[in-house]
Amino acid sequence: MNYFELFEMPVSLKVDAAALAKKYFELQKKYHPDYYSTASNEVQAEVLEKVAHINRAFKTFKNPDETIKYVLIQKGLLEEEEKYQLPPDFLMEMMELNEALAEAAFGDAGSLDEIKMSMENAEKEIYLPVQSIIENYKDGDTSEAALLKVKEYYYKKKYLNRLKEQLKQNEI
Structure with missing residues (x-):
């Protein structure tokens, strides 16, 4: 699941900061590990992975340059270690x-x-x-x-x- 799907937001090069914060706290609450303390080890591991995914997405969206990078990678227009020639x-x-x-x-x-x-x-x-x-x-x-x-x-x-x-x- 890509970050935009995770946050239920349209793909954008400039993320709405207020909507991002609201959704982040909603997801943090929904997947808080304390709610899953009695669940199986497998479910707890899945929840921890989900929380890590949410945190990576949030960190990406909080940085405008990282958001642009993420969209360009998703579109196949940018590679991680690409040697780009500037003018x-x-x-x-x-x-x-x-x-x-x-x-x-x-x-x-x-x-x-x-x-x-x-x-x-x-x-x-x-x-x-x-x-x-x-x-x-x-x-x-x-x-x-x-x-x-x-x-x-x-x-x-x-x-x-x-x-x-x-x-x-x-x-x-």
Whole structure:
């Protein structure tokens, strides 16, 4: 059973946070191990597996990037260890940010703020072309070409997240 079926939600690239929380607590209550304490070992094991599945789904849906990844994997458009080739212009921009990060590690905090702002701008810039696809996704209606744009966004965002993590390390 996929995560959307488990949570009885339509397949979406952007999950409704309120509906997610409500369904999560409903499922947690329904499958709470205390309710099955007198059941057979087999049933208890099944319930524990179900709870683990619910928790994995919830964790995935709480993270917008992981939700996108999950949908793309379900659609067969993304593989776990895929070597995706990002556009050269994006890679050049990220290389410049990476170099600026390396230089800022030995410089002042002001340049770190500048880099942070550049990263925020880059994040907005990569989201704009896919915003309507992500926010208005309809399973079965959204074209594969549109989903491939979302896939490119996912990999760009992943790259940017690595740089953000480096920035956090430099701020410490």
